[in-house]
Amino acid sequence: MSSIDAIGGTALGGTLYGIGVGPGDISYLTLRAAALVRDVDVIAFFAKRGLQGNARGIVDPLIAPHRDELRLEYPVTNEIPPEDPSYQEQISRFYEESVEMLAALLRQGKSVGLLAEGDPFFYGSFMHMWRRLEAIFPLEVVPGVTGMSGCWTRANAPITWGNDILSVLPGTLGEEQLTRRLAETDAAVIMKVGKNLAKVRRAVEAAGLLSRALYVERGTMRGEQIMPLSECPDGNGPYFSMVLIPGQGRRL
Template identity: 55%
Template structure:
């Protein structure tokens, strides 16, 4: 029997191609198949980040989402469409793994942190050898770009999705010392209002495209428009014990 290939989830870091790990670059170069998620008809952020490291002629398989922001992720039509998409993606990857070839799925940030990779991983990990190559998270890239020390002493850090309702965001912000708020998009105005209600607006920083071309770092108080792009988040540093 032909030995099965290994399924790799490879983190690409926050956006700067030079922030890939040495291991990530080696795996991309050696992959029997390079695969990545993207909006249908587009190249995708992960594929763009890794571009300089992909050898000419490398076999590729784009995994095009059937939908992204067209409907709320909690609606049945979204859940069904994404489940079918993940099942089809798994079988396409399994066909290559069965030939004994390694498949490398490249992921923005870290594969195990809000990553679509996880949906394929849980379906494949008991059928094939799997390996995770961690990446610098987007939030780490953004607080480095902003020069923000995030936690001091015994500060508690909370990572919150902007999809929570406003009152829940306020409750969680009031219960933490430092916070990272992700998944802004059309939730931006709601998130900003929740931060203001929690009394944290003065120390909140907005970062867009951290470590990438077009990087924006600004005080959240100076930004009050109604939406934010995909690569954006809000950082609220802690104020705990300092020597």
């Protein structure tokens, strides 16, 4: 498929499209993503109970009235820890039910665009659908700008230089493990900060990196905030928050 065909390509029936919608600002959508959002028979998206869903909100200006949509509503998100057996049981069942709903549409010959915040293959629920469906139905993954890329760009913070090693760490790690991994790397992105903000800040300080750590909240979105981590207020951060530690490698 040529790049020109990809830009204007028509969605194929019976195909699942994992559409990366970027970090929050609709202008960061790729041409391919925007074309598919407009063209697929059904727009599918994950959402927290009572909320629109961030991925769905990003592409809202592209959705014409009366489009067919499939809302996949999480039974639980951050109410209980992910390691809790109840969480794992509920989420596993939810993914199986979601797969069945998507498969039913695909068997009807419909093209389905499953939206994914950032990039579909980076810390996203789409991967759980991909793992279960990619051997059964035609499937195309459309890459998107990751949340971390959007955040370090908005923070005007080049993240790696020369031979810097970048580590991407979940803030859900234990404090000791987080501290150790931070001390061993040149540059870092800490995701899933949210309720782990205080622990993350302690780990960053213990690793001797607080002086160059940045806190980014809702990067590229409405309500964006960027500040040194050392100046971040006490308390929990929102779901869309992360900590950046730019590298200091060789600069020519």
